[in-house]
Every structure is written in C-alpha cells, then in structure tokens.
Amino acid sequence: MPPVMGRLTFRIPQRTRRQTMFKKITVIALALASAWATHAQAQGYPNKPIRVVLGYTAGGAADAVARPLMRVLEPLLGQAIIVEPKPGTAGGVAAEFISKVAPDGYTLYLADGGPFTTAPHLSKVSYHHLNSFTHIGHVCSTGSIMVVHPTSPFKSVADVVAAAKKEPDKWSYGTSGIAGPHHFSGELLKSVSGVNLLHIPYKGGAPAMTDLMGNQVPMLFSSLAAAVGPYKSGKLRALAVTSPKRSGAFPDVPTMDELGYKGFDSTGWFELMGPAGMAPELVARLSQALLKAGEDKNLQEQFKQLGCDAEFLTPAQTVEKIKSDHAKWGKVIKDANIKAE
Incomplete structure (x- = not known):
C-alpha cells in the first residue's frame, strides 16, 4: 500500500501576522481621517469664493440666468461667486470639465x-449623464x-396640423x-400630431427670427x-408654448397641452451641479441656499x-x-433620426 500522506500544517510567522494587522489598521485609520477631513471641510463650507462655470459665452441665456441668481446666492452662502464661461459643443466642454474637478x-x-x-443620444460623451455629477x-x-x-x-396649432395633413410635403x-431645444419641440409636435x-435649421435664433x-x-x-x-410690437403671432404651464412672459398664449396634446412638455432648463463625490453636507448647504434663493420675488x-420660469427643485427631484x-428625448431623437451637425 502506498504510504498515507500526513496533514500539512502551515504556520504564519508572527511577524507576518503583525504586518497584516498593521496594514489593516493603517487603511482604517486613513479612511477615518479622510472622512473626518471631509466632514470638517463641509462644516466650514464655504470659506473662500466659489467658481460657477457656464457652458456658453457671456451675454447668452445661461449668463442672463446666472448673474441675478448668483447675486442672491452670495449673501446666503457668505462668499463671492465668480462666473466663468467655458463655451464649446453646446455645454459639453463645461460638462466634461466639471466631471473632473x-x-x-x-x-x-x-x-x-x-x-x-x-x-x-447624439454622440459619444466622456461622462455619464447622472453618475459623473452631483445634481x-x-x-x-x-x-x-x-x-x-x-x-x-x-x-392656431390646429390650423397648422390640418394644413400639414392636407399637403404633407408643403x-x-x-x-x-439642428439638435437644439427648439428643433426637438418641432419634432415632438410632429410625433404627437402625426404630421x-x-x-x-438656421445658424442661430436671430437669423431665424429675421x-x-x-x-x-x-x-x-x-x-x-x-x-x-x-410679439409685443405685433410683428408675429404666437400659437402656443411648449411648456406644461403657460409662460409668465406670455400669459395669454396657450400650452400645447391645453390645445389637446396632453402631456406635451418640451422645455429647456438650468440646474446647479458639481462633480460626483461631493459630501452630503456640501450638497445640503448648497441645496438649502438654492431653495431659499428661489423664494426671492425679485x-x-x-x-x-x-x-425662464422659476422652478427650484431638490436634488432628488432634479435627478428624476x-x-x-x-428617456423622452432619446425616443424623439431615434424616431426622427436626428443627427448631430
């Protein structure tokens, strides 16, 4: 008979065990120190000026929204806020930048x-629309x-739809x-009305209006x-707005929803955001200040x-x-076969 092999026993040297234990303690200590540093930083936030970047050049809609908003936020946060344009690819340059700070x-x-x-939905981007940011x-x-x-x-919109159904190629x-918010509004109307x-596409809103x-x-x-x-000078006739509610700037103009296209919502919007990984205390501080700013009647x-109608939402509501x-615009883009310029 072949010899029976005995049970092998390995002994870990005490020195190796001590080294392993020391490494574990070091990792835990570093994690605790990092968490404490983040907490301490959040407790004193903000203690220096805040930079807010924009995705477009000065003088545009983003700038027009940012300036009065930052003037209200500054005293609420107790620090100066510096607005810095980072234009390019319709806000994409700024989005990529902020995802890495x-x-x-x-x-x-x-x-x-x-x-x-x-x-x-239109091209490959370097960030995830939710996970790369703190909304x-x-x-x-x-x-x-x-x-x-x-x-x-x-x-009326009904007149347009009737004419387009009667003469579909006219x-x-x-x-x-192309691929701007107003293009999507037009494509959404086509989708829901079947016309x-x-x-x-023009190279900007000014030549289109002209x-x-x-x-x-x-x-x-x-x-x-x-x-x-x-509109106020009588140089055009307004048929409808594409937001779910009537616009404060055009209170007499109906929504598409009112005209029978239930649930029609084609709105652009602005939000304040940062990179992923911001401490909950920082987010809470900024969110509270933002919601408070939203109460300012001026x-x-x-x-x-x-x-741009004020609609201040919590982080969770913003993510939703x-x-x-x-999801909505992904379907519209696919159905209409919209391609980026």
Whole structure:
C-alpha cells in the first residue's frame, strides 16, 4: 500500500501576522481621517469664493440666468461667486470639465439640460449623464414658442396640423439649429400630431427670427426671450408654448397641452451641479441656499422677463427630471433620426 500522506500544517510567522494587522489598521485609520477631513471641510463650507462655470459665452441665456441668481446666492452662502464661461459643443466642454474637478464644492456648473438629456443620444460623451455629477438643484424652465407671421393663414396649432395633413410635403418650420431645444419641440409636435413638417435649421435664433418677420419661413419654434419684443410690437403671432404651464412672459398664449396634446412638455432648463463625490453636507448647504434663493420675488420676476420660469427643485427631484427627459428625448431623437451637425 502506498504510504498515507500526513496533514500539512502551515504556520504564519508572527511577524507576518503583525504586518497584516498593521496594514489593516493603517487603511482604517486613513479612511477615518479622510472622512473626518471631509466632514470638517463641509462644516466650514464655504470659506473662500466659489467658481460657477457656464457652458456658453457671456451675454447668452445661461449668463442672463446666472448673474441675478448668483447675486442672491452670495449673501446666503457668505462668499463671492465668480462666473466663468467655458463655451464649446453646446455645454459639453463645461460638462466634461466639471466631471473632473475636485468635489470640494468650490467649482460648480450652472448647466442647461442639453449635455445630459440629448447629447448622449447624439454622440459619444466622456461622462455619464447622472453618475459623473452631483445634481444640486433645478433652477428654472423655459419652453419654446411656436410663432407665425401676423399675416399667416394659421391662427392656431390646429390650423397648422390640418394644413400639414392636407399637403404633407408643403409646410416647414424654422429653428435656431439642428439638435437644439427648439428643433426637438418641432419634432415632438410632429410625433404627437402625426404630421410631416420639414425642419429648416438656421445658424442661430436671430437669423431665424429675421426670416420669420420677413415672411420667408411659414413658422418658427423660437426661444421665449427672442420672441418677447416682436410679439409685443405685433410683428408675429404666437400659437402656443411648449411648456406644461403657460409662460409668465406670455400669459395669454396657450400650452400645447391645453390645445389637446396632453402631456406635451418640451422645455429647456438650468440646474446647479458639481462633480460626483461631493459630501452630503456640501450638497445640503448648497441645496438649502438654492431653495431659499428661489423664494426671492425679485429673482422670480427677473427670470420671468427672460422667459425662464422659476422652478427650484431638490436634488432628488432634479435627478428624476433628468431621467425622464433623457428617456423622452432619446425616443424623439431615434424616431426622427436626428443627427448631430
């Protein structure tokens, strides 16, 4: 018979055990120290100026929203807030930048929804629309407005839909550009009404509005801010706004929902956000200040004049809105076969 093998016993030297235990204690101590440092930092936050980046150049809609908002936030946070434009790829450059900064609460982003709800469906981006960021709070919403020349035969959205069904290859609409918020408004109307309208993209809202007032394009989905002046001076007729509620800047203009397209919601919006990994105490401090700023009547009025209705939301509500819009616009982009320029 072959010999029976005995049980092998390995003894770990005491020195090795001590080294392993020391490493574990060191890891735990470092983790505790890091957590304590983060907590201590959050307790004294903010103790220096805060930088808020924008995805567009100065003088645009983002800048117009940021300036009055930061003036209200500064005394609530007790620090100066420096606004810094980082334009490029419709907010994508700023989104990529903010996803990589330190999560210490001193570099934030006043962002519009595009980089998180539409851009990921149009091209590859370097960030995740939710997980790469800390979403602090939604600030305000602005829809598109559907307008025609005052001499147009179209008195209502129903007139447009009826004409497009009767002559499906005849009618078109203009916007400020491909894959912009107003383009999506037009495509959403096409989707829910079942009509065909040719999209005519312009290189910006100004030339599009000029052509509409010159009666060179049948209809336009425009920003509210660009339409306020011409509307008040009688140079255009407004048919509907694309937001769920009537706009404060156009209280007499109905929503698409009111006109029978239930649940129609095509709104752009702004939110305050930071990089992923921000301490809960920092988020709470900023969210509380943001919600308090939202109670300022003067700020609400300034937003109203911009065509951006104040709608301050909690972090959780903001995340849910992004999820909903990301799914909705993904379907619209796929169904309409929209491609980035």
